Amino acid sequence: MTATLSVLGLYKYDDTIFENLVLPEGVDPQIAVDSILFDNAELEIMYPNPEWIKELIGVWSTRELPIWERILNAVNKDYNPIENYNRTETITQTDTGVSTANASNTDTHKVTGYNSGAFVDQFQDSGIASTSGNSTLSTSRSSNIKGNIGVTTSQEMLNQELDVVKRLDIYKYISDSFKNRFCLMVY
Numbered sequence: 001m002t003a004t005l006s007v008l009g010l011y012k013y014d015d016t017i018f019e020n021l022v023l024p025e026g027v028d029p030q031i032a033v034d035s036i037l038f039d040n041a042e043l044e045i046m047y048p049n050p051e052w053i054k055e056l057i058g059v060w061s062t063r064e065l066p067i068w069e070r071i072l073n074a075v076n077k078d079y080n081p082i083e084n085y086n087r088t089e090t091i092t093q094t095d096t097g098v099s100t101a102n103a104s105n106t107d108t109h110k111v112t113g114y115n116s117g118a119f120v121d122q123f124q125d126s127g128i129a130s131t132s133g134n135s136t137l138s139t140s141r142s143s144n145i146k147g148n149i150g151v152t153t154s155q156e157m158l159n160q161e162l163d164v165v166k167r168l169d170i171y172k173y174i175s176d177s178f179k180n181r182f183c184l185m186v187y
Contacts, residue, residue, distance in 0.1 A: 005048040007183065008041035014050035020058025024069045026076075027170055035171040036178045043183040053182070060181055068174060075168045084157060086146040093139050100132040 011017060018033045047053045080086075106126040110119035148154055179185075 004044045004184075006042050007045050008037055010045050010048060010050060010053065011037060014054075017050050017054045018057060020054055020061070022058065022061040022065050023174070024065060024072045024170075026072060027068070027174075031171055032174050035175045039172075039175040040179050040183055043179065044186065046182050046184055056182070060178075064174075064177055068170065071173055072170050075170060080146075083146050083148060084152060085149045086144075088142075088144045090142045091140070095137045097135045097137075098132070099135070100130070102128075102130045104128045 005013075018029075018036075021029060021032065023029055023032055045053065047056060104127065106124065108124045109122045111122045112119050148157070
């Protein structure tokens with residue numbers, strides 16, 4: 001029969017075995033190590049050599065880092081758990097117009113003398129008028145429509161949120177990954 005060594009036993013022998021552990025930004029290394037030790041303390045370690053396990057933990061955590069970063073990104077997403085519809089719409093409309101008008105007129109003024117019945121020219125006015133202009137009308141409208149579209153009740157969405165919250169522990173993901181990679185699952 002061969003001797004076995006637990007995760008906690010190896011850590012007590014050499015508390016530097018986690019110094020090569022690579023974690024996503026925002027994850028507390030001490031909480032991660034404590035979680036691994038707490039969750040896996042009595043499980044038999046697959047590689048009981050402290051120098052070797054230290055190197056393997058560095059390689060393993062570097063390989064797992066992109067996965068943990070995506071999990072952490074999903075955990076930190078901001079959303080409303082009882083809304084299943086959220087649409088933001090911005091519409092900008094610009095109308096531009098040009099108007100031009102030209103007009104010309106001639107006015108002739110005629111008068112008659114006191115002893116004549118025929119009209120004669122007294123004076124004449126002429127004029128030309130033109131107008132032009134540009135106009136621009138710009139309108140903008142923004143709306144944010146959100147809420148529950150009615151397919152799922154708010155209570156059902158809240159229950160689903162409570163089920164999801166149990167899986168949002170990044171430290172549990174890290175601890176479970178360590179257990180699956182480095183612990184013998186023989187009880």
